[in-house]
Amino acid sequence: MGIQENYKHIKSQLPENVQLVAVSKTHPVSAIQEVYDLGQKVFGENKVQELMEKYPLLPKDIQWHLIGHLQTNKVKYIAEFIDTIQSVDSEKLLSEINKEAGKNNRTIKVLLQVKIAEEESKFGLEINEAKDLFEKFMNGEFQNVEITGLMGMATFTEDEDQIRKEFLILKKLFDELNQLKTLNTLSMGMSDDFPVAIECGANSVRVGSAIFGRRDYSK
Numbered sequence: 560m561g562i563q564e565n566y567k568h569i570k571s572q573l574p575e576n577v578q579l580v581a582v583s584k585t586h587p588v589s590a591i592q593e594v595y596d597l598g599q600k601v602f603g604e605n606k607v608q609e610l611m612e613k614y615p616l617l618p619k620d621i622q623w624h625l626i627g628h629l630q631t632n633k634v635k636y637i638a639e640f641i642d643t644i645q646s647v648d649s650e651k652l653l654s655e656i657n658k659e660a661g662k663n664n665r666t667i668k669v670l671l672q673v674k675i676a677e678e679e680s681k682f683g684l685e686i687n688e689a690k691d692l693f694e695k696f697m698n699g700e701f702q703n704v705e706i707t708g709l710m711g712m713a714t715f716t717e718d719e720d721q722i723r724k725e726f727l728i729l730k731k732l733f734d735e736l737n738q739l740k741t742l743n744t745l746s747m748g749m750s751d752d753f754p755v756a757i758e759c760g761a762n763s764v765r766v767g768s769a770i771f772g773r774r775d776y777s778k
Contacts (some may be wrong), residue, residue, distance in 0.1 A: 562593050565770045573764070577757055580624050580645075580746070582767030584609065588616045590771055595621065603645070603765055607633040614640060626710075626765055628682050631655040635662075643668040645710045645746055645765075648682045650692055653701055660703035667703065670710040670746055673732060675725040677714050686732055693736050708744030708763075709733050713752055722752050726759035733760070 560568065566581070573579055583591045584605040591602060595618060604610040605627030614623065622642035629646050637644075638659035647653050647669045660667040671692060674683030684692065689709070696706050711729040713722040726747050733745045748756025750769035757764065 562590055562771060563597060566594050566597055569766055569769055576762055578763040580763060580765045581770055582765050586771045588613055591617055607636050611636055634659045638663050641667060645670040646672045648672045648684055657701040657703045666705050668705050668707045670708050670744060672710045673729055675711040675728050697739060708742045710746040719755055722755050723759060726756055730760040
């Protein structure tokens with residue numbers, strides 16, 4: 560199937576209340592435009608440099624989400640236009656986003672990235688760190704950011720029980736924090752595991768290869 564058929568197929572599997580973040584990393588502007596023309600407005604990129612190259616070439620009503628690991632020294636490059644930063648994995652990063660948002664007279668939406676996978680390579684806050692950071696936010700720190708929810712990545716495995724267990728850990732934390740302040744985004748699930756994520760309560764999924772196809776990185 561081509562990109563258009565892929566996109567329609569993914570959309571047909573998503574309940575109305577689940578946001579689709581079309582992950583366009585490594586894919587060309589032409590492919591993003593093709594999906595945009597089908598009505599998709601939310602796109603996710605992993606790297607600041609790639610996002611900076613694409614941003615000027617595409618419609619300005621796209622809501623860009625930064626979903627990859629973000630270094631503090633790169634925040635300034637995207638603070639003017641980024642809609643949501645899903646990968647806040649430290650207080651240092653949140654402070655920097657807050658500072659740069661203030662410089663641009665903006666409030667930037669962020670998700671706290673929580674480490675739920677057993678893999679060592681995954682970034683993210685420990686659960687207690689996420690709770691502490693959320694408490695500081697609730698106490699009035701970080702005036703120029705809005706924590707709108709949580710993001711997490713499950714272990715890359717075919718064991719659905721393990722994936723489900725990890726997603727449910729994040730859902731439990733989401734429900735707990737949601738008692739303190741209404742949160743609207745639980746971002747879990749990618750091309751291979753988004754049906755399980757939705758079953759576990761995700762209302763935002765990050766789908767790339769199932770829409771755009773897998774990229775040949777050797778080229």
